[in-house]
Amino acid sequence: MDFKLAPLPFAENALEPYISQRTVGIHYHKHHQGYMDKLDKALANDKRRALTLEEIVRGSDGDVFNNAAQVWNHDFYWRSIEPGSNAAPTAGPLLRQIEATLVPWTRCRSNCARSLRVSLVRAGGG
Numbered sequence: 001m002d003f004k005l006a007p008l009p010f011a012e013n014a015l016e017p018y019i020s021q022r023t024v025g026i027h028y029h030k031h032h033q034g035y036m037d038k039l040d041k042a043l044a045n046d047k048r049r050a051l052t053l054e055e056i057v058r059g060s061d062g063d064v065f066n067n068a069a070q071v072w073n074h075d076f077y078w079r080s081i082e083p084g085s086n087a088a089p090t091a092g093p094l095l096r097q098i099e100a101t102l103v104p105w106t107r108c109r110s111n112c113a114r115s116l117r118v119s120l121v122r123a124g125g126g
């Protein structure tokens with residue numbers, strides 16, 4: 001794998017006012033970079049360097065697993081959010097499953113937003 005962080009897919013301040021530039025910077029420059037650096041160091045002379053990140057996660061334990069999994073988690077997080085995206089889904093298996101087993105999309109969205117606000121207040125959003 002390439003032991004370099006991919007650039008963020010958006011500007012660090014692009015998620016404001018929901019996620020601050022400071023928060024994005026901490027997670028990208030400190031957390032994500034830190035996990036990548038520790039993984040790079042842990043695998044300095046290790047044949048697993050030739051594997052993909054997913055293969056390293058699946059085939060490791062201890063510190064290598066923890067750092068590789070955290071790199072994967074942060075990669076996934078950055079790819080899962082999109083600044084300015086406020087559109088409701090109109091189709092797809094996830095929407096069908098939500099509406100078939102939970103509640104209508106608009107209610108699900110408002111419930112999630114309320115839960116997020118509560119968790120941000122209680123946990124500090126980190």
Ligand SMILES: [Fe+2]
Binds near residue numbers: 026027028031032074
């Ligand atoms: Fe983080």
